[in-house]
Amino acid sequence: MEAPRPCLPGLLLALLPCCCLLPRAAPQSSQPAADEAQLLLQIKRAWGDPPVLAGWNASSAGARCAWPYVGCNTAGSVTKLTLADANVSGPFPDAVGGLAGLTHLDVSNNSITGVFPTTLYRCASLRYIDLSENYFGGELPANIGNRLAATLTTLVLSGNEFNGTIPRSLSSLLNLRHLELDNNRLVGTVPAGLGALTRLQTLWLASNPFVPGELPASFKNLTSLVSLWAAQSNLVGDLPSYLADMQELEVLDISENSLIGSIPLGVWSLKKLQKMTVFRNKLTGDMVVDDGFAAKSLTIIDVSENNLSGVIPEVFGHLQNLRQLHLFSNNFSGEIPASIGRLPSLWTLRLYSNMITGTLPLELGKHSSLGYVEVDDNELTGAIPEGLCAGGQFHYLTAEHNHLNGSIPAGLANCATLVTLDLDNNQLTGDVPEALWTATQLEFLALQSNRLTGSLPASMSADLTTLHIGNNQFGGNIPASAVMLQVFTAENNQFSGAIPASLGDGMPLLQTLNLSGNQLSGAIPKSVASLRQLTFMDMSRNQLSGAIPAELGAMPVLSVLDISSNDLSGAIPPELVKPNLNALNLSSNHLSGQVPIGFATGAYDNSFRDNPGLCTEAPVPAGVRSCAAAGSQDSSSRGVSHALRTGLLVAGGALLAAAAFALLLVRDIKKRPRVAVRDEWKITPFVQDLGFGEASILRELTEENLIGRGGSGHVYRVTYTNQRAYTNKVNEKVDVYSFGVVLLELTTGKEASAGGEHGCLAEWARHHYQSGGSIPDATDKSIGYAGYSEEIQVVFRLGVLCTTDMPSSRPIMKDVLQILLNCSEQTRQKSKMENGQEYEAAPLLLPQRRSRRKQPSNGTGIDMEENSDFDSTV
Numbered sequence: 056m057e058a059p060r061p062c063l064p065g066l067l068l069a070l071l072p073c074c075c076l077l078p079r080a081a082p083q084s085s086q087p088a089a090d091e092a093q094l095l096l097q098i099k100r101a102w103g104d105p106p107v108l109a110g111w112n113a114s115s116a117g118a119r120c121a122w123p124y125v126g127c128n129t130a131g132s133v134t135k136l137t138l139a140d141a142n143v144s145g146p147f148p149d150a151v152g153g154l155a156g157l158t159h160l161d162v163s164n165n166s167i168t169g170v171f172p173t174t175l176y177r178c179a180s181l182r183y184i185d186l187s188e189n190y191f192g193g194e195l196p197a198n199i200g201n202r203l204a205a206t207l208t209t210l211v212l213s214g215n216e217f218n219g220t221i222p223r224s225l226s227s228l229l230n231l232r233h234l235e236l237d238n239n240r241l242v243g244t245v246p247a248g249l250g251a252l253t254r255l256q257t258l259w260l261a262s263n264p265f266v267p268g269e270l271p272a273s274f275k276n277l278t279s280l281v282s283l284w285a286a287q288s289n290l291v292g293d294l295p296s297y298l299a300d301m302q303e304l305e306v307l308d309i310s311e312n313s314l315i316g317s318i319p320l321g322v323w324s325l326k327k328l329q330k331m332t333v334f335r336n337k338l339t340g341d342m343v344v345d346d347g348f349a350a351k352s353l354t355i356i357d358v359s360e361n362n363l364s365g366v367i368p369e370v371f372g373h374l375q376n377l378r379q380l381h382l383f384s385n386n387f388s389g390e391i392p393a394s395i396g397r398l399p400s401l402w403t404l405r406l407y408s409n410m411i412t413g414t415l416p417l418e419l420g421k422h423s424s425l426g427y428v429e430v431d432d433n434e435l436t437g438a439i440p441e442g443l444c445a446g447g448q449f450h451y452l453t454a455e456h457n458h459l460n461g462s463i464p465a466g467l468a469n470c471a472t473l474v475t476l477d478l479d480n481n482q483l484t485g486d487v488p489e490a491l492w493t494a495t496q497l498e499f500l501a502l503q504s505n506r507l508t509g510s511l512p513a514s515m516s517a518d519l520t521t522l523h524i525g526n527n528q529f530g531g532n533i534p535a536s537a538v539m540l541q542v543f544t545a546e547n548n549q550f551s552g553a554i555p556a557s558l559g560d561g562m563p564l565l566q567t568l569n570l571s572g573n574q575l576s577g578a579i580p581k582s583v584a585s586l587r588q589l590t591f592m593d594m595s596r597n598q599l600s601g602a603i604p605a606e607l608g609a610m611p612v613l614s615v616l617d618i619s620s621n622d623l624s625g626a627i628p629p630e631l632v633k634p635n636l637n638a639l640n641l642s643s644n645h646l647s648g649q650v651p652i653g654f655a656t657g658a659y660d661n662s663f664r665d666n667p668g669l670c671t672e673a674p675v676p677a678g679v680r681s682c683a684a685a686g687s688q689d690s691s692s693r694g695v696s697h698a699l700r701t702g703l704l705v706a707g708g709a710l711l712a713a714a715a716f717a718l719l720l721v722r723d724i725k726k727r728p729r730v731a732v733r734d735e736w737k738i739t740p741f742v743q744d745l746g747f748g749e750a751s752i753l754r755e756l757t758e759e760n761l762i763g764r765g766g767s768g769h770v771y772r773v774t775y776t777n778q779r780a781y782t783n784k785v786n787e788k789v790d791v792y793s794f795g796v797v798l799l800e801l802t803t804g805k806e807a808s809a810g811g812e813h814g815c816l817a818e819w820a821r822h823h824y825q826s827g828g829s830i831p832d833a834t835d836k837s838i839g840y841a842g843y844s845e846e847i848q849v850v851f852r853l854g855v856l857c858t859t860d861m862p863s864s865r866p867i868m869k870d871v872l873q874i875l876l877n878c879s880e881q882t883r884q885k886s887k888m889e890n891g892q893e894y895e896a897a898p899l900l901l902p903q904r905r906s907r908r909k910q911p912s913n914g915t916g917i918d919m920e921e922n923s924d925f926d927s928t929v
């Protein structure tokens with residue numbers, strides 16, 4: 056038994072070369088089975104053992120052909136990997152290239168990264184590659200067409216991030232039937248060589264940033280094309296006439312390019328054409344079809360957003376499969392063929408923005424399950440077809456800006472599927488059928504500017520978000536409830552009675568409410584104040600009476616309030632002074648008392664006219680008499696606010712000087728380490744508004760006047776005592792915002808542009824303040840503010856106030872100065888008590904004292920870093 060043993064290995068050895076040769080000669084043999092299982096397991100590992108590949112495991116390696124996503128031939132060799140939508144991610148595994156018998160690879164719609172996997176060059180039998188909808192990027196290899204298997208019939212690379220040009224070598228893949236390169240970042244021009252791929256049935260190039268160019272003339276030879284998609288491909292020039300020779304063409308989509316010229320007549324003779332979309336180009340000319348019209352299979356015609364003219368071809372009315380007819384935004388004229396109304400498959404008819412005349416096809420809707428009709432901005436006359444909703448699927452009718460007449464048909468009003476109805480600006484008459492107001496799915500209803508009559512129910516459709524019914528002849532009461540309504544405009548009708556007391560609860564989402572020009576009476580309901588999203592509220596030109604509810608002041612986003620031309624009486628609630636109230640009109644009422652001082656800004660100049668009972672303390676608003684004039688007739692004090700006058704009387708000229716001084720503290724905000732040169736000083740516009748020239752300030756920026764050194768530079772005092780200029784200018788609209796920025800710069804030591812994620816300094820400061828941040832934290836620590844932090848805080852807050860978003864809520868300059876005056880006075884008192892003390896940097900708001908500097912600087916080239924031993928004490 057010993058003897059035969061050595062023979063066995065010998066025998067094996069003899070057989071072995073044969074076995075080894077087998078896989079080379081016939082890749083489909085069963086021999087590489089175990090290896091292919093190993094390759095698949097490598098692939099699985101490379102993708103990080105994703106849950107979807109749990110079925111690929113070593114213990115069942117023998118059954119690899121039964122593993123999910125794997126396909127084998129009869130010989131047991133892996134030929135298919137179909138991993139579409141499998142949620143695998145990471146680079147493409149090299150091991151795939153080891154599957155020598157692979158014919159079909161689909162990894163579309165995953166999260167695979169990296170460049171084009173050249174490992175596929177090793178798979179000599181590949182016929183189908185789909186890498187679409189992944190994160191492949193980089194340039195396609197130039198040799199791709201020479202190295203991929205010549206057997207390839209399908210190459211789908213859509214929806215990746217491939218860049219660079221389309222490799223010319225692709226034209227070597229002469230068996231290609233489907234080439235899809237759309238939705239990448241391919242540049243350059245489309246290679247003319249692709250015209251050699253005469254077996255191509257699918258050519259998708261859409262949505263790539265090619266350089267502007269024409270489709271190559273060589274595409275004339277692509278006569279097998281079934282689907283040509285070259286939308287958003289930067290195409291220019293004429294629509295190629297050879298398209299008319301592509302007899303197999305079913306889908307032609309060249310939309311969103313810059314094509315000019317007219318649509319080649321021959322396109323309409325393509326028997327198999329189903330989808331014809333050339334929208335958003337620059338096509339011109341009449342859209343002509345002739346006796347050669349043969350495209351009877353058309354389901355979609357979309358030539359919208361061009362500059363096409365002529366009439367809608369009558370033959371379109373005989374296309375049994377036509378679902379979508381989109382001709383909008385062109386220059387079509389003439390009438391809509393009546394036959395369009397009889398199309399059995401029509402779903403969307405979009406003809407808006409043309410010059411179409413005549414009537415809507417009478418039978419429209421009766422022969423198909425029609426969904427959308429958009430014919431707005433035309434010259435249509437006559438009635439709205441009765442049967443639009445007959446198919447039970449109708450959603451959408453926009454026909455505004457036509458000359459439609461007659462009434463709204465009952466069939467439309469009773470349409471349970473109706474979502475949008477826009478009939479603005481027509482000549483419709485008659486009562487609106489009650490069913491329309493409560494149509495169950497209706498979200499958008501616009502009937503504005505017709506001559507419609509009728510009244511609204513107390514409770515409207517629960518889905519309604521927008522209701523425009525202004526400029527009609529509706530009467531009765533305003534509805535009390537429309538739970539989703541956001542926009543409600545009903546101006547210039549004949550609504551009467553009181554505004555429902557519960558409006559605020561019944562229409563909780565309201566953003567715009569316009570009831571102007573009706574006959575509404577009674578009081579403004581307090582419940583309106585609970586409309587937390589109401590931004591525009593117009594109840595002007597009614598007969599509303601009673602007082603203005605103070606509650607309106609609590610509406611958080613109210614920005615336009617017009618309740619002018621009513622019979623409102625009583626005082627204006629000071630609560631109405633709100634930062635976001637941009638436009639306020641209380642004119643032509645019977646309001647009385649004093650206009651709240653917060654309204655004394657230019658923004659409300661015309662808000663209070665024609666209320667004889669009102670008076671004002673301030674020079675604004677216009678058209679309101681002065682309260683002072685009504686009392687003591689003290690004409691000398693006209694134009695100066697009460698508060699400021701008192702201040703002046705008490706403190707006299709000295710304080711005025713102090714205020715001016717505080718106003719004009721100027722700080723170097725430029726880069727610290729550098730020597731400041733004069734033209735780097737920031738001179739803000741308010742200075743000139745007050746009658747200062749830049750020069751006069753620069754004159755004062757001397758060592759003599761240096762009072763402190765802080766985070767962003769040095770603080771100087773500048774005194775300005777031109778009382779005449781001051782009093783003249785301070786009443787004008789000086790740039791409060793700019794001044795606020797300077798105050799913030801002074802107190803924070805930051806530059807005006809420094810606000811980090813919050814934008815500029817002003818926005819940063821506002822955010823810091825409104826979010827409850829501590830003011831001392833915000834202010835500049837490196838200036839010695841010892842003992843003056845309160846004042847600094849006041850000035851910081853004042854800076855925030857001066858730079859609020861809404862100009863209307865910023866204080867007027869006069870009040871700003873008043874606050875500074877008070878602040879100065881406090882500082883003065885303090886510094887008196889501390890008299891003789893030395894501090895490194897004087898407080899910002901220290902009133903002017905006589906300088907003790909004996910040698911004023913010569914005023915040239917101030918070197919900031921050298922002045923460390925200044926003396927600014929009294």
Ligand SMILES: *[C@@H]1O[C@H](CO)[C@@H](O)[C@H](O)[C@H]1NC(C)=O
Nearest residue numbers: 109110111112113114115122
């Ligand atoms: C391997 O896969 C089979 C089914 O495909 C499964 O029954 C088995 O539990 C798996 N084994 C491991 C170790 O995951």
Ligand SMILES: *[C@@H]1O[C@H](CO)[C@@H](O)[C@H](O)[C@H]1NC(C)=O
Nearest residue numbers: 139140141142163164165188
């Ligand atoms: C892509 O795959 C995801 C699941 O990963 C799926 O939800 C989605 O519908 C797929 N997209 C397409 C276009 O097939």
Ligand SMILES: *[C@@H]1O[C@H](CO)[C@@H](O)[C@H](O)[C@H]1NC(C)=O
Nearest residue numbers: 103105106107141142143144
């Ligand atoms: C896709 O895979 C990731 C992990 O790679 C996982 O978190 C996610 O839930 C998966 N999504 C689906 C739809 O399976």
Ligand SMILES: *[C@@H]1O[C@H](CO)[C@@H](O)[C@H](O)[C@H]1NC(C)=O
Nearest residue numbers: 191192193194216217218219
């Ligand atoms: C092409 O894509 C690669 C990888 O995504 C990228 O690194 C490269 O910058 C891109 N080139 C261009 C010109 O966009």
Ligand SMILES: *[C@@H]1O[C@H](CO)[C@@H](O)[C@H](O)[C@H]1NC(C)=O
Nearest residue numbers: 250251271272273274275276
């Ligand atoms: C079309 O193909 C023919 C040969 O099949 C060739 O002679 C001709 O040049 C091609 N036309 C274009 C425009 O490339």
Ligand SMILES: *[C@@H]1O[C@H](CO)[C@@H](O)[C@H](O)[C@H]1NC(C)=O
Nearest residue numbers: 337339340361362363364386
């Ligand atoms: C449309 O074409 C006409 C000529 O057919 C031309 O006069 C007009 O300017 C074009 N309009 C636009 C918007 O291109």
Ligand SMILES: *[C@@H]1O[C@H](CO)[C@@H](O)[C@H](O)[C@H]1NC(C)=O
Nearest residue numbers: 362364365385386387388410
């Ligand atoms: C539309 O066509 C008419 C002629 O039918 C022409 O006068 C007009 O300029 C065109 N309008 C536009 C916007 O092209």
Ligand SMILES: *[C@@H]1O[C@H](CO)[C@@H](O)[C@H](O)[C@H]1NC(C)=O
Nearest residue numbers: 436437438458459460461462
């Ligand atoms: C609608 O207008 C047409 C002319 O444009 C007119 O013949 C018809 O009588 C009008 N119909 C109604 C109901 O006013």
Ligand SMILES: *[C@@H]1O[C@H](CO)[C@@H](O)[C@H](O)[C@H]1NC(C)=O
Nearest residue numbers: 525546569571591592593615
């Ligand atoms: C309300 O309608 C009137 C009349 O059309 C218009 O003048 C006014 O601007 C509208 N109000 C608002 C707040 O839009």
Ligand SMILES: *[C@@H]1O[C@H](CO)[C@@H](O)[C@H](O)[C@H]1NC(C)=O
Nearest residue numbers: 595596619620640642643661
């Ligand atoms: C305010 O309302 C009155 C009366 O309705 C009107 O005449 C005036 O133009 C309105 N003012 C503004 C600024 O809208």
